[in-house]
Amino acid sequence: MAERPITVIIADGQPVFRSGLRNLLQADDKVKLAGEARDGEQALALARQLKPDALLLDVQMPKLNGMQVLEQLGPLTEATKILLMADAIDRQQLIRALHLGARGLIPKNAEPHVFQKAIRCVHNGELWVERDVLTEWACGSHRASRTKARLTAREREIVEQILAGSSNRDIAAKFAISEHTVKRHLTNIFDKLGCSTRLELSLFAMQHDLLR
Amino acid sequence: MSLSTLVVVMAEWRQRAERFFLPLPLRYRTSGASNWLTGQTHNISGSGILFGADHELPVGTEIEMHLAMEAFGKSYPSQIAAQARIVRIVAPQRVSKIRLAQSSGVALAARFETHQILPRQLGQV
Numbered sequence: 001m002a003e004r005p006i007t008v009i010i011a012d013g014q015p016v017f018r019s020g021l022r023n024l025l026q027a028d029d030k031v032k033l034a035g036e037a038r039d040g041e042q043a044l045a046l047a048r049q050l051k052p053d054a055l056l057l058d059v060q061m062p063k064l065n066g067m068q069v070l071e072q073l074g075p076l077t078e079a080t081k082i083l084l085m086a087d088a089i090d091r092q093q094l095i096r097a098l099h100l101g102a103r104g105l106i107p108k109n110a111e112p113h114v115f116q117k118a119i120r121c122v123h124n125g126e127l128w129v130e131r132d133v134l135t136e137w138a139c140g141s142h143r144a145s146r147t148k149a150r151l152t153a154r155e156r157e158i159v160e161q162i163l164a165g166s167s168n169r170d171i172a173a174k175f176a177i178s179e180h181t182v183k184r185h186l187t188n189i190f191d192k193l194g195c196s197t198r199l200e201l202s203l204f205a206m207q208h209d210l211l212r
Numbered sequence: 213m214s215l216s217t218l219v220v221v222m223a224e225w226r227q228r229a230e231r232f233f234l235p236l237p238l239r240y241r242t243s244g245a246s247n248w249l250t251g252q253t254h255n256i257s258g259s260g261i262l263f264g265a266d267h268e269l270p271v272g273t274e275i276e277m278h279l280a281m282e283a284f285g286k287s288y289p290s291q292i293a294a295q296a297r298i299v300r301i302v303a304p305q306r307v308s309k310i311r312l313a314q315s316s317g318v319a320l321a322a323r324f325e326t327h328q329i330l331p332r333q334l335g336q337v
Binding site: 090 | 234257288289332
């Protein structure tokens with residue numbers, strides 16, 4: 001029995017680039033072009049409606065950029081494998097994209113066969129990123145997931161209060177505990193997260209969506 | 213990726229100070245100035261910040277900053293209030309070409325001299 005073709009949506013704000021990619025994918029008998037989007041809002045709507053196997057998502061698009069689309073797709077990124085396309089991207093932005101569920105990045109000046117190979121790889125469950133980026137992302141994810149699992153319920157409540165700008169005195173009053181106890185909790189939280197200040201703790205919590 | 217490959221990849225990771233790519237809205241002003249200027253962070257750590265600005269400020273300039281704790285669609289009811297000093301001006305072409313932050317003419321790097329996290333008040337960032 002013939003294998004079902006990989007359904008793909010192209011999302012790119014540049015008509016000429018979209019046209020080239022369309023021609024490339026239509027010539028590939030292992031791929032079926034399910035739709036095209038010219039801006040982020042259209043990309044989001046099409047992805048939610050059609051639930052393709054893969055989404056080629058330009059980082060720079062009108063209305064919603066690629067990162068914003070990625071954020072809003074949320075759990076859909078499990079089934080729809082998202083490949084970002086960009087002329088250039090900051091390393092940390094790419095790592096953030098991986099945290100949000102993207103499966104890799106294709107430079108827009110890549111050879112045509114790279115697009116075809118990347119689609120097949122991510123469809124098979126692999127990632128399409130450079131090794132050193134993968135290393136940094138894997139270790140960050142590892143740290144964040146271990147951290148989430150290791151924080152107690154009270155520690156998570158205290159992190160939430162720190163993110164609200166509460167002082168130790170405020171936190172003590174809110175939970176009817178002593179300030180000494182608050183400081184002890186904070187010390188444990190800092191140790192677990194590898195942070196040394198409230199600022200680092202807050203930034204870490206935001207970056208890794210610790211309170212989700 | 214196989215488990216053995218993942219183990220090799222993780223073993224290659226080396227310890228480094230953590231910078232957070234969080235596009236936080238901010239306002240800042242030089243010491244003694246009454247008008248606030250606005251910008252957005254490119255990245256931020258526990259000791260400093262790189263942010264997009266419309267105008268250069270000389271290295272060594274002391275600034276007061278307020279950063280909103282909101283990014284990627286999530287908002288927290290607090291802000292970072294900081295005193296900082298400009299340590300570097302980064303040429304625009306060296307900052308990411310992908311301008312997820314608002315468009316800016318230049319990027320400024322500043323080291324925090326003091327910082328605290330406070331509840332966000334009305335009228336502030």
